[in-house]
Amino acid sequence: MNTRTALLDSAERAARQRGYDGFSYADLASDIGIRKASIHHHFPKKADLARELIDRYATRFADQLSEIAAAEPNAAAKLRAYHGLYRDALGAGTQLCLCVAFSAGRDSLTEPVLDQLNTFHARSTAWLSLVFEEGAVDGSVANLTDAADDARATLALMEGAQLLARAAVDLSLFDQATAAFLCRLSPSQMH
Amino acid sequence: MNTRTALLDSAERAARQRGYDGFSYADLASDIGIRKASIHHHFPKKADLARELIDRYATRFADQLSEIAAAEPNAAAKLRAYHGLYRDALGAGTQLCLCVAFSAGRDSLTEPVLDQLNTFHARSTAWLSLVFEEGAVDGSVANLTDAADDARATLALMEGAQLLARAAVDLSLFDQATAAFLCRLSPSQMH
């Protein structure tokens, strides 16, 4: 694998576990086995690395949302899959979604990174809004209010549930915090 | 005011705006007008300061919950007041509740501080559980599931909504994310 990708992978793992301020070029260097000065050849400033990190993450997440939209038959199934993304991102309860990790440390981020972060939130909200509108039509989601509000509430719930679970390093807290949300979704049909 | 309290106040403001790693003794020193070496007289290590910070915060929060429990007539009113605490804590959209700020940067925290953080979460959840059980009796809260799950979901929603609002420095995002939650609460009576 090329060094650049190895660096991005290492940095993403580190950022999601310890936050943006919680990892240094020295950490990445010892992780992938080069000297820290060499990293500056690929990412001159740490802000450049952060930028690429969030870009790559946003792209990957958007692709996953597209796949879900294409693969799942109704709104409830799409929301279950969305919930699964956030649950999987927790790993063993030690890491967060990159965008939660970055939201938390937002004061050390540069403008372009912050912009990407808010774009990520906006896109997620837009995608969820469409799903909730679909839910109003197909009847697979209970207790609907306003689609945009439901979307923001869902995003907030996932991010908050990750925070709770990670604070205690206990995945079951994520499940408890999101249990009521899953209850609103009609069960998938048998084949 | 005594120096010790001034330091705690300054540190709390800083931590809620920039996180635990985001402020230094130098920041506090210039903020309250002493030299940074003097701070070590009051708090030998930064971890000591963090400990006192979270202790004080947890105590204050518990008192507020007691007041709410005593003052509000039913479950819906108590939850509205609880929601108000988190909304107020956001200020102009630039700061978080201390415990969200600490949850985010958890990897630089020491064991006693982490313990206090989880105790805080546990107490909040316990208080909310009782309120949701009251709601099941007085009928003032809609769409109830399991009281403990509803409690964790509520805590996660508040923390996540704060994160969303702070990322964009936009209080209205908190309101949108929590709008559906408020809708579940029956309106207060006229007098």
Next chain:
DNA sequence: GTCTATAATGGGATAGAC
């Protein structure tokens, strides 16, 4: 593209005078 070497800065922390 990676290395050694070296800034330059800022962090937490301590000793000892006043």
Next chain:
DNA sequence: GTCTATCCCATTATAGAC
């Protein structure tokens, strides 16, 4: 209780050889 002075270390970043 606060000060000056200092230490030690980690961090981001750069220069220039290979």
